[in-house]
Amino acid sequence: MSVENTSLQTSDTALRGAVLFVALANFVYFGIEFAIALAIGSVALFADSIDFLEDTVLNLLILVGLSWSPVWRGRLGMILAAILLIPGLATIQTAWEKFLHPTPPDPTWLAVAGAGALVINLTCALVLARHRKHRGSLAKAAFLSARNDALANIAIVVAGLLTAVILSGWPDLIVGLGILAMNADAARQVWIAARREVRAEN
Numbered sequence: 001m002s003v004e005n006t007s008l009q010t011s012d013t014a015l016r017g018a019v020l021f022v023a024l025a026n027f028v029y030f031g032i033e034f035a036i037a038l039a040i041g042s043v044a045l046f047a048d049s050i051d052f053l054e055d056t057v058l059n060l061l062i063l064v065g066l067s068w069s070p071v072w073r074g075r076l077g078m079i080l081a082a083i084l085l086i087p088g089l090a091t092i093q094t095a096w097e098k099f100l101h102p103t104p105p106d107p108t109w110l111a112v113a114g115a116g117a118l119v120i121n122l123t124c125a126l127v128l129a130r131h132r133k134h135r136g137s138l139a140k141a142a143f144l145s146a147r148n149d150a151l152a153n154i155a156i157v158v159a160g161l162l163t164a165v166i167l168s169g170w171p172d173l174i175v176g177l178g179i180l181a182m183n184a185d186a187a188r189q190v191w192i193a194a195r196r197e198v199r200a201e202n
Helices: 003-040 043-065 070-083 086-100 107-129 137-166 170-201
Strands: none
Touching: 003 043, 003 107, 003 137, 043 070, 043 086, 043 107, 043 137, 043 170, 070 137, 070 170, 086 170, 107 137, 137 170
């Protein structure tokens, strides 16, 4: 076995371990944040909790896809790009309801839940950062998702602080729509990388 093949196998094994950790962490916090979002009526937390569930599925699919050929990895990457948009679709409906009735969520719980999510996502992003240049679109999908989630969580904490000051539901609504925009951009980047991967093998 060549040194290059050995290096690639080692890289794949390390990435599998990182992705499994990220999948488990996302699933646990999904349950926590989803319950808080429903309890306080927060668009931002709802969007972020669905995003945690999406990240769980995404990382489990990556675990499966890592043993596939490059062309099939690219095809799976295209599927993952579509999956990245799912939380945005749920957010649109929730945001519309909030737009019609812009009552502010509990600012303390909003900020606390956002801070907890930030810790989880920063940890996941750091775990995945060393693999972000791993060959193919799958590692790129995992890293972009964790990075975007950490940025969204910072915005959620800020929204909680603003809500406490102005007692309005608008900061929560705006952050929820911002999460939608970030997921759409991540999906675009993953789709481009996946198509490049498939074309290279044809």
